[in-house]
Amino acid sequence: MMKMIFSPEAKHAHVNNRPLVALESTIITHGMPYPQNVETARRVENMVRDTGATPATIAVLDGVLHVGLTDEQLDTLGQAKTVAKLSRADFAACLATGGTGATTVAATMIAARLAGISVFATGGIGGVHMGAETTFDISADLQELAQTPVTVVAAGAKAILDMPKTYEVLETLGVPVIAFGQDELPAFWSRSSGLSAPLRMDTAKDIAAAMAMRAEMKIPGGQLIANPIPVEDEIPADVLAPIIAQALAEAETQGITAKQVTPFLLNRIYELTEGKSLTSNIALVLNNARLAAQIACELASAT
Ligand code: PSU
Ligand code: MN
Numbered sequence: 001m002m003k004m005i006f007s008p009e010a011k012h013a014h015v016n017n018r019p020l021v022a023l024e025s026t027i028i029t030h031g032m033p034y035p036q037n038v039e040t041a042r043r044v045e046n047m048v049r050d051t052g053a054t055p056a057t058i059a060v061l062d063g064v065l066h067v068g069l070t071d072e073q074l075d076t077l078g079q080a081k082t083v084a085k086l087s088r089a090d091f092a093a094c095l096a097t098g099g100t101g102a103t104t105v106a107a108t109m110i111a112a113r114l115a116g117i118s119v120f121a122t123g124g125i126g127g128v129h130m131g132a133e134t135t136f137d138i139s140a141d142l143q144e145l146a147q148t149p150v151t152v153v154a155a156g157a158k159a160i161l162d163m164p165k166t167y168e169v170l171e172t173l174g175v176p177v178i179a180f181g182q183d184e185l186p187a188f189w190s191r192s193s194g195l196s197a198p199l200r201m202d203t204a205k206d207i208a209a210a211m212a213m214r215a216e217m218k219i220p221g222g223q224l225i226a227n228p229i230p231v232e233d234e235i236p237a238d239v240l241a242p243i244i245a246q247a248l249a250e251a252e253t254q255g256i257t258a259k260q261v262t263p264f265l266l267n268r269i270y271e272l273t274e275g276k277s278l279t280s281n282i283a284l285v286l287n288n289a290r291l292a293a294q295i296a297c298e299l300a301s302a303t
Pocket of ligand 2 (some may be wrong): 137138139258259
């Protein structure tokens with residue numbers, strides 16, 4: 001039997017049909033260093049609360065699926081060194097064998113669906129990696145968006161990815177990619193990617209309505225909301241380009257593959273930007289949490 005435990009506040013919101021926002025935990029365990037990871041997770045949760053919704057950070061602890069973490073659980077997870085990074089492929093195995101793991105975008109979407117949560121905020125989704133034409137490294141996040149009915153608010157695909165290929169795959173899979181408030185797709189640490197967005201929306205209300213319409217039409221899958229980082233926090237794409245190129249080259253020489261690729265690149269970019277990438281990363285996650293909470297509130301008031 002699957003064991004799923006709601007935190008007291010998530011339970012309260014769930015029972016009373018109040019808006020909930022799911023949050024992932026891989027960004028805590030594999031995406032940011034301690035203690036900034038735990039501090040950020042708490043600030044993100046507070047942003048959701050301040051916007052009128054309830055946060056539910058998702059993780060697997062000793063074989064139990066947690067929907068919402070206590071302060072203590074969050075701190076333990078943030079300091080843990082050997083937590084698994086769970087995606088669709090290994091999520092059930094971890095639960096079945098009593099393991100502990102942090103959920104990626106794909107696994108958090110699955111958990112959100114199980115918990116009846118339809119909006120989820122993160123930093124950036126996984127996607128098609130550079131060189132995927134030979135490595136076949138394409139994140140399971142993309143397939144998940146095609147199958148699981150959760151609206152994911154991100155700052156676009158991470159700029160370490162092959163962005164044009166990532167958006168081509170999303171189009172093939174029939175995933176709506178909606179830029180928030182601009183015509184161009186954002187590129188995680190930067191507001192512009194040079195790619196025009198397939199769809200644009202300017203209000204949380206429209207995003208909620210599009211989601212409800214998909215459900216009514218019985219179209220499976222979610223939506224990707226590409227929310228640009230605030231102007232004051234961005235790192236211009238041309239400043240980052242050589243740094244990303246260096247990190248990618250190092251990953252290749254050091255033979256980094258599979259699940260290690262994303263954490264390795266994020267950490268090298270953090271070092272090479274002397275922490276600036278982390279400051280931007282934190283700002284964009286907070287910005288995404290606010291929009292996700294607004295969408296969750298719109299969905300709740302429409303039903
Ligand atoms: N966003 C961030 N930092 C991260 C991630 C997202 O700002 O660390 C994580 C997410 O959990 C995402 C994962 O699902 O990276 C993608 O990993 P992969 O490319 O191995 O699928
Ligand atoms: Mn991968």
